[in-house]
Amino acid sequence: MEAIIFCITKLISAVHNYCKISKAEKVRYYSEIFRARPFNIHCSRQQRISSLCELMEEVEEELLNGKQKAGNADQKLGTIVELAQREGGFGSDQTRRKIWRLLSEQFAETHMYEEVLSRPTFQDIISHKEFDQVQADVRRTLLRFPPNTTDSDRHELLEALTPLIIKVLIAYPEARYYQGFHDICLTVLLVLGPTDALFVSYNLAKNFFSRFLEQPMEYASEHLERIYMIVANEDWYLYDHLVSNEVPIIFALSWIITWFSHDLKHYESITRLFDFFMASHKNGDYFTGFD
Structure with a gap:
């Protein structure tokens, strides 16, 4: 898909060649990636949401009309990806309910797994080896709910979160649950509700978080080491301070x-970041903390 933004396209190339170049070359190699910055939209939030809704209708219509219009649909999907970079992202959860689902279908082609995702029974869920750990983490998520969430809605969502996570793990047998994946699934659940949250959470697990779900968490530091290269490019003095003081990644x-x-407390900030990450290369999150 040619719609991926300039910096993420460059990132794909950088990661692909990461092991082939020296440390000094890596610093230079990343230099131009960081020059791209999000730009503002000079329109109101309501205008942005309205435009996105119209665009979504056009995309869905062209996708339903068959392959002869696939090029037009791809172009409009590219526009949606571009909008994910802009101030405010997709603007509202109402818009996200359609776009997150569409991005999952188009970028990962996981529609073929829907049958698998719907199979587990209640007994399958409660007997899963990760059930107790997931349940314990879910009980600690009360502070993650938006402030206007009612007690009844909070209870209903908590009841749905554990089965959601376990169903993803059943459909993805190579995965090992880690503490923090429940934060991902909760955000998706809050936006989409239980039905679509299952489909999108599976897509995220398989295509964005597999490097953490398929290996013991102690190997995560190997993936995080590239952040030091990003810091070195952005702020060499900070990089030198971190390395000199042996600050662990x-x-x-x-x-x-x-x-x-897990770190942000503002619901709108979290969902806005999810807009960006879902429309980006899977390594786009490494760059966000230093923008």
Whole structure:
């Protein structure tokens, strides 16, 4: 898909060649990636939401009309990806309910797994080896709900979150649950509701978080090491300070494995970041903390 923004396109190339170049070359290699910056939209939030809704209708119509219009649909999907970079992202949860689902279908082609995702029974869920750990983490998520959430809605969502996570793990047998994945699934659940949240959460697990779900968490530091290269490019003195004082890269772990949803308290900030990450290359989150 040619719609991926300039910096993420460059990132794909950078990651692909990461192991082939020296440390000094890596610093230079990343230099131009950071020059791209999000730009503002000079229109109101309501105008942005209205435009996105119209665009979504056009995309869906062209996708339904068959392959002869696939090029037009791809072009409009590219516009949606571009809008994810702009101030405010997709603007509202009402808009996200359609766009997150559409992005999951188009970028990952996971529609073929819907049958698998719907199969687990209640007994399958409560007997899963990760059930107790997931349930314990879910009980600690009360502070993650938007402030206007009623007690009844909060209870209903908590009841849905554990089965949602376990169903993803059943459909993705190579995955091992890690503490923090529940933060990802909760954000998706809050926006989409239980039905679509299952589809999108599976897509995120398989295509964005597989490097953490398929390996023990102690290997995560290997993935995080590239952040030091990013810091070196942006602020060499900070990089030198971190390295000289042997600051472990683990400080950034929760940023990456939860898409900042564990660290940020403002619901709109979290969902706006999810807009960006879902429309980006899977390594786009490494760059966000230093923008």
